[in-house]
Amino acid sequence: MNLKRYRVNNIKEALKFIKRDLGPDAMIVSTRQVKESSGAFGMFGKTMLEVTAAASDKKKDAAQANVPATKALETYSGTTETSETALANTFLTPKNKSVLSVTDETRKMMLPIQKELHGIRLSLGDLSSQSSGFDKHVMGELKHELGEMRHMLHILASRSSTLAEPDLPENLLLLYQQMKFSGLEERFSRRLVLEAQRNMTAEDIDSFAYVKIFIARMLMKIIKITRGLEDLKSSQKIVALLGPTGVGKTTTVAKLASEQILKYKRKVALISVDTNHNSAAGQIRSFAKKIKAAFSVVKDKADLNRVIDSYKDYDSIIIDTDGCSQRNDKQLFEMREIFDKRGRIHNALVLSATSKDNDMNEVTRKFGCMPIDSVIFTKLDESTAYGSLFNHAIRFKKPLSYLTVGQKVPEDIEVASSERLVDLLLNISGT
Ligand SMILES: Nc1nc2c(ncn2[C@@H]2O[C@H](COP(=O)(O)OP(=O)(O)OP(=O)(O)O)[C@@H](O)[C@H]2O)c(=O)[nH]1
Ligand SMILES: [Mg+2]
Structure with a gap:
């Protein structure tokens, strides 16, 4: 895996270098603001952006994340009803559970299988109503099999969905990539950044820290915890x-x-x-x-x-x-x-x-x-x-x-x- 680190003035500059050195499939692993060490104790150093990128799709190798034991986020974890709470709730509503971003191509391929499954389900219904003695156990087994097939179809569909990167302001795009890189499902990452975009002012989106905190707060509301x-x-x-x-x-x-x-x-x-x-x-x-x-x-x-x-x-x-x-x-x-x-x-x-x-x-x-x-x-x-x-x-x-x-x-x-x-x-x- 090819890892490269850049110190740049802004993310646009970094993206240019990353594309040039690592190709269009490279992913951003991390970003942080650093002070160039100049002047007494680096006090007058310019603030630069340090971007680390990887050119590999082997997430396992690339994300050598350590386990920070800090609770730095506690300062942001207010308990008041915020817009993040409302967003988190919409994120958790059942309708979103089945949202699949499937390409037309995939949908076309899935259609005959879905029809077939539908046919089997109808036949099963007929069979059980015609024969009162039809073994409940066999029926249960068949229904279970059907459920498994439907689940597999679901997985196939989500795997084969090839989505373009969302058209987003830099900071949101960065967060989107970071979350995806950490294994958060594409559709969840996408939804989070789109919600953030809808609910933040353009001025706030200009600050990477604000965007990160906004998304962090949404995620904190989504995750359920019991002590x-x-x-x-x-x-x-x-x-x-x-x-x-x-x-x-x-x-x-x-x-x-x-x-x-x-x-x-x-x-x-x-x-x-x-x-x-x-x-x-x-x-x-x-x-x-x-x-x-x-x-x-x-x-x-x-x-x-x-x-x-x-x-x-x-x-x-x-x-x-x-x-x-x-x-x-x-x-x-x-x-x-x-x-x-x-x-x-x-x-x-x-x-x-x-x-x-x-x-x-x-x-x-x-x-x-x-x-x-x-x-x-x-x-x-x-x-x-x-x-x-x-x-x-x-x-x-x-x-x-x-x-x-x-x-x-x-x-x-x-x-x-x-x-x-x-x-x-x-x-x-x-x-
Ligand atoms: N690195 C790491 N290893 C762990 C952790 N928890 C357990 N292990 C290791 O995982 C291995 C299996 O742990 P067990 O507690 O025996 O797992 P188990 O689920 O009881 O296994 P079975 O009873 O055989 O099903 C052991 O070598 C543990 O030391 C952890 O948090 N981190
Ligand atoms: Mg055990």
């Missing part, structure tokens, strides 16, 4: 961590348990749900022993209820589960039997920030067979494209509870905050 265990209303805090294999569930259980004991001085019990029957609870068992927490392994719902009842003197109960592939319907079914009802347990879906957008979508849809109260994103330290966290939050509207940023127990965990997430995407603190 994890601390937001649970019940006197006894019970949380279960669900999710695919290897995302960091057990490590996060250990971090949460440590926090409950060390920071909040609470009495903690740990439970491991072993649906795989592979006795993989060893890791968490020895951890429980180390931190002197009560510990049980359970196999099914009755078992779990009995153990929870026996822990009524404990302040917090944290439940670890076996990793469950979203493709393993049998195991998902067993899991659903246990965590089906909305009740005293807060179900947190654990996702790795390093996963691909489509995989995260599939996992969330499949785990959606259980009530999901919040999402925990792990491995932020290993991720380079934070846009997918936003794509997920916008698509599924699930509140985020925790972020984990490393392997170390107990320290590598944070209660999710919208300031932090927006900072990851826009690098506010680095400018």
